[in-house]
Amino acid sequence: MLxxxxxxxxxxxxxxxxxxxxNVHCEKIYIAxxxxxxxxxxxxxxxxxxxxxxxxxTTIEKYTNINELDIPEQSxxxxxxxxxxxxxxxxxxxxxxxxxxxxxxxxxxxxxxxxRLVVVTNDVxxxxxxYPEETQLYIKNLCHINRQLALIAxxxxxxxxxxxxxxxxxx
Amino acid sequence: xxxxxxxxxxGKTEYAADFLKINPDEILDGDTCPVQKAFSAxxxxxxxxxxxxLINEKIDPIDFAHRLIRENNKLTIITDxxxxxxxxxxxxxxxxxETVGRVCSMIASESVCVIRLSCGIPxxxxxxxx
Numbered sequence: 001m002l003x004x005x006x007x008x009x010x011x012x013x014x015x016x017x018x019x020x021x022x023n024v025h026c027e028k029i030y031i032a033x034x035x036x037x038x039x040x041x042x043x044x045x046x047x048x049x050x051x052x053x054x055x056x057x058t059t060i061e062k063y064t065n066i067n068e069l070d071i072p073e074q075s076x077x078x079x080x081x082x083x084x085x086x087x088x089x090x091x092x093x094x095x096x097x098x099x100x101x102x103x104x105x106x107x108x109x110x111x112x113x114x115x116r117l118v119v120v121t122n123d124v125x126x127x128x129x130x131y132p133e134e135t136q137l138y139i140k141n142l143c144h145i146n147r148q149l150a151l152i153a154x155x156x157x158x159x160x161x162x163x164x165x166x167x168x169x170x171x
Numbered sequence: 172x173x174x175x176x177x178x179x180x181x182g183k184t185e186y187a188a189d190f191l192k193i194n195p196d197e198i199l200d201g202d203t204c205p206v207q208k209a210f211s212a213x214x215x216x217x218x219x220x221x222x223x224x225l226i227n228e229k230i231d232p233i234d235f236a237h238r239l240i241r242e243n244n245k246l247t248i249i250t251d252x253x254x255x256x257x258x259x260x261x262x263x264x265x266x267x268x269e270t271v272g273r274v275c276s277m278i279a280s281e282s283v284c285v286i287r288l289s290c291g292i293p294x295x296x297x298x299x300x301x
Contacts, residue, residue, distance in 0.1 A: 125180050146290045156290055
């Protein structure tokens with residue numbers, strides 16, 4: 001079962017994602033995709049760690065190629081977040097414009113392996129600004145990934161200041 | 172009129188073609204089409220860019236929208252949602268963003284149906300899904 005959670009910055013997406021998996025009793029795996037570059041990233045990672053504390057997640061830090069992960073059956077997986085993963089895949093070693101297909105396939109593979117998957121993503125295309133070409137391509141890739149995942153997802157949630165707005169399915 | 176909106180790359184044009192059954196050849200691009208074609212078009216995409224061109228060509232976008240509503244009320248308009256985020260520092264960008272907001276509010280108010288796409292998923296925020 002796949003749930004996709006989107007929304008703007010700091011709108012409570014992670015909290016909703018963790019809540020969804022709160023009463024799940026199987027092994028819980030948290031795939032952290034944010035590369036700990038610099039102070040802000042360290043602070044964000046620490047804040048998320050505290051949020052998850054006591055919720056029995058096993059954290060796996062994996063910044064690219066999440067298809068390589070060995071996901072046990074009967075596990076619940078939370079991927080956080082797609083915006084970082086997409087950026088890492090595109091910009092981490094040189095520049096790769098063509099990433100959406102392989103990211104979607106990796107998520108499909110994980111979704112098949114585990115019993116419950118929650119993917120946290122981000123809404124990045126609603127400010128009307130024309131960015132330089134590489135950034136524009138990043139926005140396009142992330143939107144494409146979001147749309148492909150929304151197609152196969154059971155639930156799609158847009159989070160607005162902590163309120164889950166259902167775009168697809170029912171909670 | 173029908174208004175289809177949402178962020179960039181949300182699948183708005185695909186929605187118009189797949190669900191409203193608009194022939195893709197009949198979807199004009201507001202970035203490049205002759206401005207006057209809007210009054211006889213079936214569908215215009217990138218309407219936000221057409222508005223930018225109106226401003227650049229010194230055509231009053233509000234008058235233009237009034238005339239569009241009067242003369243082509245079967246039109247389907249596809250436009251990016253561009254009003255979120257920080258107010259642009261540049262004056263012409265501010266004017267454009269505000270004008271898109273005003274004009275699209277006029278269009279939405281005249282539309283039987285307003286669809287907003289997020290993650291490619293359409294939600295009818297006015298009227299019913301078609």
